[in-house]
Amino acid sequence: MGIEEKVPSGFLLTTVEKFAGFARRGSLWPATFGLACCAIEMMATTGGRYDIARFGMEAFRASPRQADLMIVAGRVSQKMAPVLRQVYDQMAEPKWVLAMGVCASSGGMFNNYAVVQGVDHVVPVDIYLPGCPPRPEMLMNAIITLHHKIQEMPLGVNRELAIAEAEKAALASPTTLELKGLLR
Numbered sequence: 001m002g003i004e005e006k007v008p009s010g011f012l013l014t015t016v017e018k019f020a021g022f023a024r025r026g027s028l029w030p031a032t033f034g035l036a037c038c039a040i041e042m043m044a045t046t047g048g049r050y051d052i053a054r055f056g057m058e059a060f061r062a063s064p065r066q067a068d069l070m071i072v073a074g075r076v077s078q079k080m081a082p083v084l085r086q087v088y089d090q091m092a093e094p095k096w097v098l099a100m101g102v103c104a105s106s107g108g109m110f111n112n113y114a115v116v117q118g119v120d121h122v123v124p125v126d127i128y129l130p131g132c133p134p135r136p137e138m139l140m141n142a143i144i145t146l147h148h149k150i151q152e153m154p155l156g157v158n159r160e161l162a163i164a165e166a167e168k169a170a171l172a173s174p175t176t177l178e179l180k181g182l183l184r
């Protein structure tokens with residue numbers, strides 16, 4: 001008989017790791033970081049019609065020190081890249097990055113010397129969202145997908161083990177994206 005059957009109902013059993021994941025995913029604070037047209041859709045997501053507050057993240061922070069999610073909404077110019085990196089470095093750990101739209105994900109139609117061909121050249125990206133621009137529903141879907149990743153994020157020794165495994169996998173295949181997400 002498992003312990004769940006012995007204790008009276010009303011008890012909730014979990015692990016610190018799962019509880020931390022639950023708390024983190026339910027209280028993401030995005031940094032205000034709109035760069036181009038995609039930012040209009042990001043702003044629409046915070047409005048009453050789409051109401052991102054339902055997911056505990058209506059408070060976009062103007063200071064990166066109070067934010068743990070960077071939504072890169074729009075194309076990144078070469079001039080903006082060092083600024084973006086500085087904002088990322090100022091954000092508190094643990095932190096996540098969402099590349100919103102084709103421009104942020106790969107440079108999109110701006111295949112030229114002035115635009116960074118994917119924000120993953122500057123910061124580690126946790127989730128890529130295609131579209132030009134992605135609609136608010138798509139942004140919410142990407143964020144909820146990211147929530148699952150945050151919920152499963154290992155802590156302490158488990159995190160070190162996961163990093164070691166990702167490093168091993170990266171040696172076998174240098175393009176492994178998992179490593180980017182774990183090594184901060």
Ligand code: SF4
Binds near residue numbers: 037038101132
């Ligand atoms: S993906 Fe489209 S909407 Fe978004 S920044 Fe690029 S051109 Fe603008």
